[in-house]
Amino acid sequence: MSMKNVDLYYFSGTGNTRLVVERMVEIFGKNGVDAALKKIEDSRPEDVDLDHTLGIGFPVAILSTYSFVWDFINALPESPGTEVFMLDTLGGYSGGIVGPLRNILEKKGYKPIGACEIVMPLNIFYIQDRAVCDEKVKKGLQRAEKYAYALIEGKSQWGRVPILSDAMKTVSMGGLKLAAWGPHQRYLKFRVNQSLCNGCGTCADLCPVGNIKMDEHPVTGDNCQYCMRCASFCPRGAIPCFINYRGKTYAAMKPGEMLK
Numbered sequence: 397m398s399m400k401n402v403d404l405y406y407f408s409g410t411g412n413t414r415l416v417v418e419r420m421v422e423i424f425g426k427n428g429v430d431a432a433l434k435k436i437e438d439s440r441p442e443d444v445d446l447d448h449t450l451g452i453g454f455p456v457a458i459l460s461t462y463s464f465v466w467d468f469i470n471a472l473p474e475s476p477g478t479e480v481f482m483l484d485t486l487g488g489y490s491g492g493i494v495g496p497l498r499n500i501l502e503k504k505g506y507k508p509i510g511a512c513e514i515v516m517p518l519n520i521f522y523i524q525d526r527a528v529c530d531e532k533v534k535k536g537l538q539r540a541e542k543y544a545y546a547l548i549e550g551k552s553q554w555g556r557v558p559i560l561s562d563a564m565k566t567v568s569m570g571g572l573k574l575a576a577w578g579p580h581q582r583y584l585k586f587r588v589n590q591s592l593c594n595g596c597g598t599c600a601d602l603c604p605v606g607n608i609k610m611d612e613h614p615v616t617g618d619n620c621q622y623c624m625r626c627a628s629f630c631p632r633g634a635i636p637c638f639i640n641y642r643g644k645t646y647a648a649m650k651p652g653e654m655l656k
């Protein structure tokens with residue numbers, strides 16, 4: 397067993413990644429590895445403890461991951477040999493993350509010990525029925541358990557890097573830039589249905605980049621990352637998810653649990 401202390405930094409939009417990292421930390425704990433979960437949106441890269449094994453977990457978005465997760469990764473300090481592992485959750489295909497992330501971390505001096513991509517329910521465009529999603533979550537968590545054991549036993553690897561992953565990262569960066577572009581932000585804005593909204597502020601509390609400010613009702617700015625949190629966890633369903641088929645949303649847990 398090589399790992400003793402793990403700090404697992406993660407972001408989760410709609411709860412899939414959160415379920416995965418919680419299960420992994422549970423397995424670590426039961427097997428004598430002291431592991432802490434840390435939210436990327438509340439953390440500063442310069443505070444990462446380089447004497448602990450570093451874990452990074454996030455959802456795949458536009459073939460890699462969200463811009464603010466990239467910002468966290470890119471700003472990690474250089475390290476002489478800190479062990480690092482990654483995991484992502486995805487609907488089906490990434491491409492632009494596993495290889496490029498390893499390159500970035502190796503250049504900074506980290507020692508990559510494991511990478512795992514875990515299929516979970518898709519939370520955008522086409523939301524499947526609850527029973528199908530539940531089955532995917534079950535399988536995803538089984539995979540997370542296996543991965544946690546592999547890390548503990550020193551048998552994990554920084555898996556297979558998809559062919560053309562650097563090219564896919566370039567495509568992904570283009571997609572992320574387009575998503576951040578002013579006209580895109582204004583045209584594809586999540587607008588609150590004021591007749592349904594009760595002003596509870598859950599959306600503003602959950603937005604990872606502070607893009608939602610509370611007035612009488614929430615007001616969204618032009619820095620949406622499209623992580624789906626606000627639309628998925630609004631207790632009144634007051635943020636219509638116009639980009640999803642039939643407006644259906646997905647959430648892996650209840651708003652109160654996500655806020656913890």
Ligand SMILES: Cc1cc2nc3c(=O)[nH]c(=O)nc-3n(C[C@H](O)[C@H](O)[C@H](O)COP(=O)(O)O)c2cc1C
Nearest residue numbers: 408409410411412413455458459485487488489519
């Ligand atoms: C904006 C956005 C982009 C996504 N892009 C991809 C993608 O490129 N490939 C993929 O397999 N899944 C993609 N997904 C699906 C998520 O990666 C998947 O549902 C993930 O498990 C969500 O994790 P979370 O609940 O922790 O946010 C995307 C989801 C969103 C909201």
